[in-house]
Amino acid sequence: MQRGTFQLMKSVNKSNILNKIRTAEPISRAQIAKEIELTPPTVSSIVKELIEQELVRESSLGKSQGGRKPTMLHINNEAFYVIGVDAGPETVECILTDLKGEICERAHNKLKKPITNNEFLTILKETIWKILHSSTVNQEKILGIGVAMHGVVDVETGTSVIAPNLNLINIPIKTELEQEFNLTIKVENDARAMALGESWFGGYGDEDSMVAVNIGRGVGSGLVINGKLYHGEHDIAGEVGHMTVDMNGETCECGNVGCLQTFVSGEAIAKRASNQAPDRQHREGLTGKDVFELAQNGDDFYRNILQETGKIIGIGLTNLIHLINPSKIILGGGVMKGEKYILPAIQQTIEQRALILKAKQTKVSISKLGEDATLLGAVSLLLVELFDPVEKS
Numbered sequence: 001m002q003r004g005t006f007q008l009m010k011s012v013n014k015s016n017i018l019n020k021i022r023t024a025e026p027i028s029r030a031q032i033a034k035e036i037e038l039t040p041p042t043v044s045s046i047v048k049e050l051i052e053q054e055l056v057r058e059s060s061l062g063k064s065q066g067g068r069k070p071t072m073l074h075i076n077n078e079a080f081y082v083i084g085v086d087a088g089p090e091t092v093e094c095i096l097t098d099l100k101g102e103i104c105e106r107a108h109n110k111l112k113k114p115i116t117n118n119e120f121l122t123i124l125k126e127t128i129w130k131i132l133h134s135s136t137v138n139q140e141k142i143l144g145i146g147v148a149m150h151g152v153v154d155v156e157t158g159t160s161v162i163a164p165n166l167n168l169i170n171i172p173i174k175t176e177l178e179q180e181f182n183l184t185i186k187v188e189n190d191a192r193a194m195a196l197g198e199s200w201f202g203g204y205g206d207e208d209s210m211v212a213v214n215i216g217r218g219v220g221s222g223l224v225i226n227g228k229l230y231h232g233e234h235d236i237a238g239e240v241g242h243m244t245v246d247m248n249g250e251t252c253e254c255g256n257v258g259c260l261q262t263f264v265s266g267e268a269i270a271k272r273a274s275n276q277a278p279d280r281q282h283r284e285g286l287t288g289k290d291v292f293e294l295a296q297n298g299d300d301f302y303r304n305i306l307q308e309t310g311k312i313i314g315i316g317l318t319n320l321i322h323l324i325n326p327s328k329i330i331l332g333g334g335v336m337k338g339e340k341y342i343l344p345a346i347q348q349t350i351e352q353r354a355l356i357l358k359a360k361q362t363k364v365s366i367s368k369l370g371e372d373a374t375l376l377g378a379v380s381l382l383l384v385e386l387f388d389p390v391e392k393s
């Protein structure tokens with residue numbers, strides 16, 4: 001579908017009805033009218049439009065309450081498709097999904113290092129072409145491409161301002177992809193895309209505010225308020241990895257000292273373990289994954305390292321709770337594979353440190369989207385646009 005033509009929602013009522021169907025399907029016209037307080041004729045006429053646009057389909061699954069079985073409404077998930085890209089730092093991963101996030105196709109390419117802006121863009125385009133060529137989906141039905149990129153992203157212009165792990169700056173991702181594919185392109189920081197994906201696909205209902213924190217190679221987060229990502233004035237809202245937790249700590253890749261990331265990233269955990277390890281043979285070339293495996297094998301020293309990591313993450317999250325007071329915190333990323341040791345320590349720390357009882361009970365859980373969380377986040381960048389109204393009336 002060509003750029004600029006995909007926005008189908010012309011009114012708030014229409015987008016409210018579509019979102020009601022999305023979150024409550026199967027649902028009847030009568031139920032919609034009741035739940036979002038619109039008159040039955042208004043609902044009927046808008047549903048008719050949605051069916052004509054192929055976004056909604058009917059079935060007769062409803063339970064009869066004496067009379068005829070009501071016709072139920074569903075999102076027509078195969079009506080449109082979206083491409084989601086997780087770009088870097090080691091690979092470019094790409095998926096094609098339907099409106100429900102069901103993955104129909106995958107492609108990936110390795111990124112070599114060092115790499116230039118042009119080489120990076122070429123690989124990005126090649127990976128997307130790969131998926132377009134291997135898919136049997138009618139390309140007219142593709143709504144657009146969402147790109148999740150590490151580092152600082154200017155979402156207005158779709159530029160990767162700083163991509164520290166590739167050592168690149170100012171990559172014009174949106175402009176280049178628009179020219180190549182003539183589709184709508186959305187570019188977002190990867191942790192933020194993950195947060196939006198969690199809120200869209202995670203099935204949490206209508207949470208007012210949630211934070212998703214990704215802890216892996218680095219630490220990033222995204223804040224979703226009323227279904228929308230919060231960016232802050234200069235697109236750096238959510239950079240919790242660079243929150244100072246020790247004013248005399250170690251130097252971080254950002255140049256500051258004592259950032260949360262210098263304690264809890266996979267690499268930082270491995271470093272702390274090798275510095276403190278009683279057993280010299282484990283000191284060389286230890287990785288975060290090794291620490292997890294040694295803990296799994298019952299080694300108390302490594303279990304303690306992970307529990308301590310949980311405590312430090314808990315301190316970072318308590319700071320977040322005091323700043324934002326979210327209704328829910330979702331954790332993802334490679335480090336959270338050590339959930340068994342880390343999560344209880346996180347919860348205990350929040351319970352000890354948060355200011356009031358309700359804040360102590362803030363729900364902290366692990367991402368349900370697993371390894372594909374960021375890719376699905378990239379997909380959700382387009383879906384929120386589709387399901388959102390053009391004008392607020």
Ligand SMILES: [Zn+2]
Binds near residue numbers: 241242243254
């Ligand atoms: Zn830092």
